[in-house]
Amino acid sequence: MARETWATRVGFILAAAGSAVGLGNIWRFPWVTAENGGSAFLAVYLGIVLVVGVPGLLAEFVIGRRGKQSPVGALRDLSGSRTWGLWGVFYVITAIALISFYSVVGGWILRYFGESALGLVGAQPAYFAAPGQYFGGVAAGLDALAFHLLFLALTALVVFGGVRRGIELGTKVMMPAVLVLLIGLAVWAGARSGAAEAYAFYLRFDVATVRANFFDVLGPAAGQALFTLSLGAGTMITYASYIDEDRSLPFDATVIAILNTLVGVLAGLVVFPLLFSLGVDPAQTAPGPGALFVGLAGAFAQLPAGALVATAFFGVVVLAALSSSISMLEIPVSFLVDEYGLGRRRAVALVTLAVVVTGGVCAINPTVGGTAVFGFVAGPLVDTLLTAGLAAVLLFVGWVMGHDAISELRAGGGDLSAAIATPWLLAVGVVLPVFLVFTLLTTFGLSGS
Ligand code: PHE
Ligand code: NA
16 A cells, blocks of 8 residues: 555645644743743744754654655665664654653643533632642543543544544644634733733843843753754654655745744733733743643633633643644554554554553553652653654764755755755754753753643
8 A cells, every 4th residue: 555645735734833833832932931031032942943943853854755654664764774773663662752641731631621611610629729739630540541541532533544634634624723713812812901011021022131041041942942843753754754745845844833933922922911911920830731720720710701711722722732642643653554564543543552551650640769650751751752862863864864865855945955955964963963962961851841
């Protein structure tokens, strides 16, 4: 059977943007921005996205489009080395680790979405209690397990449908919905009292903060940029492997990076006016689940038409999370399909079953040797895997593919691709690895938790 491909170029762009747009944009980006100098930080962040993020995306795209296989087969056949193939399995493991915690969070969000839709916002104050303690009843135990399974089932359903009729069709609906809803919410939030103050807090051009802590700001900016663009997981390799027509990769990567940034910025334009309108000081709410589930969910309970707004908002988060989780599930699925000739459906069933277990453990969140499993997976484990994964991609493209990478980047790309190809390879092979090590040294935090 012929390998699946995207039906359209837009389909690929939206699927990749769907992978990129996720929890990272909504629960972390606004806070990182506000804390590190507002729009001055945004400028630094945009620079990093263009100088580090886009070249990183291109590195994964080049491997994927040239390899036309899962990361395992692509790395093996492009290098002619079984060792690199073995390294490809690393991305399968990373994907399983990612989706294990991501689908648990997805489950929490589904729960908030469902309860909001039923008009139950605020009816369960216990959910919103005890900030910092992972919001009471929703986050742990059997409830979390059940909703994790539900979110995983939704993810599997999309991937089950295949590249075109599942992932492409799904993200073609999800991404525009996310954008439209977010814009609507931002307009609504902008009409709250306190919006002006919120904008000042979020987007003030605070050069002093950036200048005073420039190196401290670079770390979070880079970490945020890499996680949020889904780099280092093999996702972008996998998605690019389904491209069958050579079009400009630099163009696609730039559009994806812009869409991803736009969603992050919009999320802040929703979140901060809401918090300010209720007199909640966002600086006091830590980024991450606490802010999203405790601060915001509490805010919705007090707003006019709160249930409706909450439904729209958590709907956005569900769609953003889902379009990311399908991209995680697709990595092991493509591995089983390409390497073992499994049918897609059987592969999806197998991988899903594995994540029922691994995600289930994250949902129940036992403490092993003094460390809570969920926090370990969502934090240090995923951070390490993604960093190592991206480092390997960069070295592979820069030092193993070399000229092949250049010709792949140029394929279908016109003058611009030709002009940037060599500097790009230099960046990928030398500058970015150095930068990655530097980032690791300054902060150790890629994920949003
Ligand atoms: N980019 C996603 C987010 O911002 C997370 C992600 C990481 C998705 C790695 C796929 C692979 O939430
Ligand atoms: Na993202």
